[in-house]
Structure formats: C-alpha cells, structure tokens
Amino acid sequence: MIGAIELGLIYGVMALGVYLTFRVLNFPDLTVDGSFTTGAATAAALITAGHNPVLATAAGAIVGVIAGAITGLLHTKGKIDGLLAGILTMIALWSINLRIMGTVKENSAVAANLPLLRAETLFTPLRDANLLGSWAGIAIIAVGVLVLKFLVDWFLTTNLGLAIQATGDNGPMIRSFGVSTDGTKILTLAISNGFVGLCGALVAQYQGFSDISMGVGLILVGLASVILGQAIFGQRFIWVATLAVIFGAVLYRLIIFYALRVGLDPNDMKLVTALLVVAALLLPRWGLLRKIPKLGKRGGSVVFETVPAAPKHADPDHGPAAAAAPGADASEAPARTSER
Helix, strand or coil: CHHHHHHHHHHHHHHHHHHHHHHHCCCCCCCHHHHHHHHHHHHHHHHHCCCCHHHHHHHHHHHHHHHHHHHHHHHHCCCCCHHHHHHHHHHHHHHHHHHHHHCCCCCCCCCCEEECCCCCCCCHHHHHCCCCCCHHHHHHHHHHHHHHHHHHHHHHCCHHHHHHHHHHHCHHHHHHCCCCHHHHHHHHHHHHHHHHHHHHHHHHHHHCEEECCCCCCHHHHHHHHHHHHHHHHCCCEHHHHHHHHHHHHHHHHHHHHHHHHCCCCHHHHHHHHHHHHHHHHHCCCCCCCCHHHHHHHCCCCCCCCCCCCCCCCCCCCCCCHHHHCCCCCHHHCECCCCCC
C-alpha cells in the first residue's frame, strides 16, 4: 500500500497539469498521452548517457513544455480544433519518443524500452537509505509535490493566472480587456504538459524504466484523479481544488492497488479507470457523494460547490468571470465551479 501511495503522490504532479487544462482552461488536451512518455524517455536517455538525474528530470519537464506549446500553437495560430491539435501532437510524439530512447541504444535508431538498472536516479539516495517504501519516503515525496501545488496556487492568483482562469470562463470577455487569449492558452498548455513531462521523468526513475506505451490512456487517469478528488473534497477555492486533485491521484492508485489485491486482471485496469470516472461524474449528481463534503463542511474547511445564479445582464452560459477582471483581489479568487 505504501508503494501505491508513493506512486499516487508522484502522479499527483500529472494531475496538477491535467487540472490546469481540464478545469481552469476548459481545454480537452490529449497531448498528455504523448508528453508523459516524452518526459520519461528524455530523462531515461539522459540518465543512461551519464547525465545528472536532476538535469535529466528538468529536461523531461522542458520537453513537456515544448509539446504543450506546439499543441497551443496548432490550436491558436493554426486554427485547428483543440481536440484534434492534441491528438496530432500525441501521435507525432510516439515516433519522437522511439527516437529519443533509441539514441542510447547501440546499433538501433529506435527503442521501445529503456531500462535504468544500476543507474543513478533521483530516488537512488532514498532507496539506498531504505526510505523508499516507508512512511518517511512518503513524507519526502509529499513535500516535493506540495511545493509544486503551492506554486500552482500562487500562479493562479497572479494577474496572469486570473487571466488564464477568465480565458477558460469567458474568452470573448477577457479579450475585450485587451488580454491575448491565444497567449494564455499556449502558456497554460505549455505549463500543463511541463508538469506532465516532469511526472513522466519521475515515474521512469521510480519504476526503473521508460516504455513507449507507459503514457497510453494516461489522460483518463488524470481525469479520474481530478474528477474523483474534486467530487469528494470539493473545489471552492484554488488551494482546495489543487489539494483535491493530489488526493484524487493517491485515491486512484489505492483503488487500483486493492482491485489487483482482490484478484482482478491487470488488463482490466483501463476498464476500472473508466468506471471510476463514470462513477465520479454520476454519483455527485445523484446526491451520494454530496454527503461526504457535507460532513466536512461542519469543520469549515471543505464545502461542496454550488453555481451561483447569474445576474440578469450577464450571459447565462458563462461562469463568474468577474473574479478575473483587472484589479480583482487575487487572494480570494475562487476555483472553477461548474462540472464539465
């Protein structure tokens, strides 16, 4: 179980990236399936070539940023539908990932798998000190993930972060204020896939290998983490929403862990993931999961969100974008509330 929690915390980094596009920007980004493997392949190739693990991990995040920016450019400047732009980038990354992993293989231009056996990784000191697989290891990984969470919280309360939230809520409105929505979309996709690439680099080092298929269906895992976490813990404020997606990632790994413990076939995990997403989407609407946040509401820390009624002069199809108006108080900015 401890291993599942550790892996869930690491996948929480990916969930933060999916949260930025899925919840904040309202963008269906399928680049995730490719950029996750790109981050893993880049980190594994650099570590195998003898480079510093920290540098390799940073490189994994940077290639994720580049992949996200390409999707953003295809969508904003190429006027390609967002869903199709993500699919195009994802497919292109499949071949690129094979090439990346093939750079360190002898007599081969492509490679589908790259092991990190006996290689120095970020987790080697923890493993050598027998901390990995213990509660101390969980605490160390949790601190690193929480640092990233606080960076996301801070960024989304800056003027640029508020402009990104407003782009997801009401693009035409924020354009009328002189904000370039093309720029905010490209930036958000780049940051999101940077988190995803970073997660891929960490997972490759944690598991000890990089594989071409490790990102297949990952967007569903990210959506399961975001939807499951926010359905249980709520999303009223940004800090609650980001904390919820991390808890959702951990909860998802624990569910998969116990599903395997009861004897389910590993090939059925994609089906389990899909059923989890369906359950997380439907149960709150049926009033079942609402009972959990109501219990938390008594402590004043977690509340289940309800969408406020739109003023008569506002467009009823759009959310509370006024929070993103220039000059608004950033510290009290609410997270996106409507479920998509």
